[in-house]
Amino acid sequence: MKLFLERMKNGLFTENPLFVQVLATCPALAVSTSMINAIGMGLSSTAVLVCSNILISMLRKFIPDKIRIPSYIVVIAGFVSAIDMIMEAFTPDLYVSLGIYIPLIVVNCVILGRAEAYANKNGIVASMWDGLGMGLGFTLALLVLGFFRELFGAGTLFGIQIMPSFYVPANMMILAPGAFLTLSMIMAFLNYRKLKQGNSSTDIHDVTAVGVGFDNPYNVKYQNREDAE
Amino acid sequence: MNILLIFINAMLVNNVVLSRFLGICSFLGVSKKKDAAIGMGLAVTFVMAMASTGSWLVYKFLLEPNGLDYLKTVAFILVIAALVQFVEMFIKKASPTLYEALGIYLPLISTNCAVLGIALLNVQMELSLFGSLVNSVGAALGYFLAIVLMASIREKLDRVSNIPKSFQGLPITLVTATLMAMSFLGFQGLLK
Numbered sequence: 001m002k003l004f005l006e007r008m009k010n011g012l013f014t015e016n017p018l019f020v021q022v023l024a025t026c027p028a029l030a031v032s033t034s035m036i037n038a039i040g041m042g043l044s045s046t047a048v049l050v051c052s053n054i055l056i057s058m059l060r061k062f063i064p065d066k067i068r069i070p071s072y073i074v075v076i077a078g079f080v081s082a083i084d085m086i087m088e089a090f091t092p093d094l095y096v097s098l099g100i101y102i103p104l105i106v107v108n109c110v111i112l113g114r115a116e117a118y119a120n121k122n123g124i125v126a127s128m129w130d131g132l133g134m135g136l137g138f139t140l141a142l143l144v145l146g147f148f149r150e151l152f153g154a155g156t157l158f159g160i161q162i163m164p165s166f167y168v169p170a171n172m173m174i175l176a177p178g179a180f181l182t183l184s185m186i187m188a189f190l191n192y193r194k195l196k197q198g199n200s201s202t203d204i205h206d207v208t209a210v211g212v213g214f215d216n217p218y219n220v221k222y223q224n225r226e227d228a229e
Numbered sequence: 230m231n232i233l234l235i236f237i238n239a240m241l242v243n244n245v246v247l248s249r250f251l252g253i254c255s256f257l258g259v260s261k262k263k264d265a266a267i268g269m270g271l272a273v274t275f276v277m278a279m280a281s282t283g284s285w286l287v288y289k290f291l292l293e294p295n296g297l298d299y300l301k302t303v304a305f306i307l308v309i310a311a312l313v314q315f316v317e318m319f320i321k322k323a324s325p326t327l328y329e330a331l332g333i334y335l336p337l338i339s340t341n342c343a344v345l346g347i348a349l350l351n352v353q354m355e356l357s358l359f360g361s362l363v364n365s366v367g368a369a370l371g372y373f374l375a376i377v378l379m380a381s382i383r384e385k386l387d388r389v390s391n392i393p394k395s396f397q398g399l400p401i402t403l404v405t406a407t408l409m410a411m412s413f414l415g416f417q418g419l420l421k
Contacts, residue, residue: 022399025257026342030250070310077303085299100349103302107342109254176248177410184396184403192395 004129011133018141019190023109027101028142029179035158038146039139040094041101044087046135048079049111053131055079056119063120072115073106080105110138148182149173232363234420235356239367241416245343246375247409252343256376257402259334266380270373272334274366276316277344280309281365284348285358305348313338343372378409 017023024045031041052075056063063071084102087095095102105111114134119127150156153173155163163169172178243249246256252273259269284305292301317335320328338344347368351361382405386392392401 022257023254025253026250029253070307073306073310074303077306081299081302084302100346100353103349104251104342104346106302106306107345172411175410175414176250177407177414179250180403180407180410184400184407187403188395188400191397191400195395 003126007126007129007133008136009133011130011135011137012140013137015134016137016141017110017113017134018138019186021110021113023113024138025183027104027108028138028145029183031098031101032142032145032149032179032182033174034150034154034156035143035146036094037097038142040087040091040098042135042139042142044083044098044102045105045108045111045138046132048076048083048105048108049114049135049138050128050131051079052076052111053114053119053127054124056115057122057124057127060120068120069112069116072112076111076115077106110134144186145179145182149178153178232360235360235364236367238420239364240371240374241413242420244371244375244413244416245347245368246372247406247413249346251346252341252372255338255341256372256379256406257399260376260379260383260402263377263380263384266376267373269334270369270376272338273341273343273372274369276309276313276335276338277347277365277369277372278362279316280312280344281348281351281361282358283308283312285351285356285361288352289358301349301352302345305345309344309348343368375409379405382409 011017015021018025018028027041027045031037052072055075056072059071059075080103083105087098087102114131118130122130147157151162152170153175155161155167155169170178173182239245245251246253255269255273260266287304287308288301292298292304297304313335317328320335347365351364354360354364356364379402383402386401386405396404
């Protein structure tokens with residue numbers, strides 16, 4: 001139980017995949033046009049993440065170290081194909097509006113990152129909770145983005161009119177620029193809060209500080225290459 | 230669809246980074262310096278052209294005749310990963326100078342969602358082999374354009390401007406991307 005709570009807190013807040021680790025920006029920006037899309041994408045990613053974490057944790061003693069990344073990708077791709085078919089069968093509307101971003105869950109950095117950073121070192125139950133925590137953290141981040149974009153872009157939440165009738169929806173928030181704008185404002189707000197708490201400035205979001213390797217799976221690949229040579 | 234239309238659509242109107250949100254990770258991460266951005270852009274162009282051809286052939290001659298449509302995600306990601314490895318080994322042997330320039334960007338690309346995304350879009354749009362090649366080269370050049378523009382802006386931004394402390398780093402980069410995406414919306418009028 002303690003482990004469960006600790007993993008949940010870690011995934012939702014301490015190491016939130018989008019707002020803290022800045023992973024999986026592509027699906028987050030693309031599908032956060034409305035709350036419904038955000039929930040659909042978040043939960044399907046969570047399902048893949050939990051399943052792949054469990055399976056990879058089970059197989060962690062059998063997968064040779066040298067080919068672990070391709071093996072993880074195949075495991076993840078298998079689950080994604082399953083989710084793809086399930087969604088096509090049971091939620092056809094959501095399937096159409098998420099479109100190409102469902103198969104693209106395969107290259108979601110969070111999933112590969114968790115496989116590499118957690119599931120291949122920890123037991124099955126711990127990996128399952130970790131996958132659930134991270135997945136829900138990703139869902140939460142998508143919902144926050146979707147909340148602002150749908151509220152200002154369409155004046156609705158979950159399709160229900162919220163804004164008063166004289167409000168003219170700012171269409172831009174639904175389009176591509178709105179996604180970048182919303183995320184930048186949230187990131188700036190988080191930085192502002194951190195600075196106010198008196199943390200040193202090295203702590204703020206700065207992709208440039210870590211350069212090319214800011215993305216966990218990439219970092220891993222680099223180390224691999226150097227190992228191999 | 231007309232070949233020229235496919236090209237313009239892929240490069241400008243539906244820019245792979247700024248309107249389809251593919252490859253954002255590398256777009257934000259490798260756009261600090263112009264040289265690095267150019268290297269990344271070239272590597273993506275190269276891999277995307279080869280990967281979409283490879284995945285098109287696999288789809289048309291292996292998956293579709295056997296009714297294995299549902300395996301396309303798994304098959305494409307394997308084609309891309311294998312291809313990237315192969316290209317890396319080939320360039321290393323054939324042209325050390327090119328390897329020097331592109332080498333470090335190649336492993337980044339196998340997890341770049343733009344490559345898989347375009348391969349899937351080619352199949353979804355039911356393009357011919359030539360059409361999908363044009364589509365992927367167009368998309369890759371769109372990526373190249375976006376990342377080089379971004380790197381040029383960021384080099385200037387770091388040098389001359391006085392950015393509020395909480396906006397430094399990622400937030401200001403995203404604001405820049407907002408403005409770029411807004412200006413790319415202007416291309417929407419090119420195609421009816």
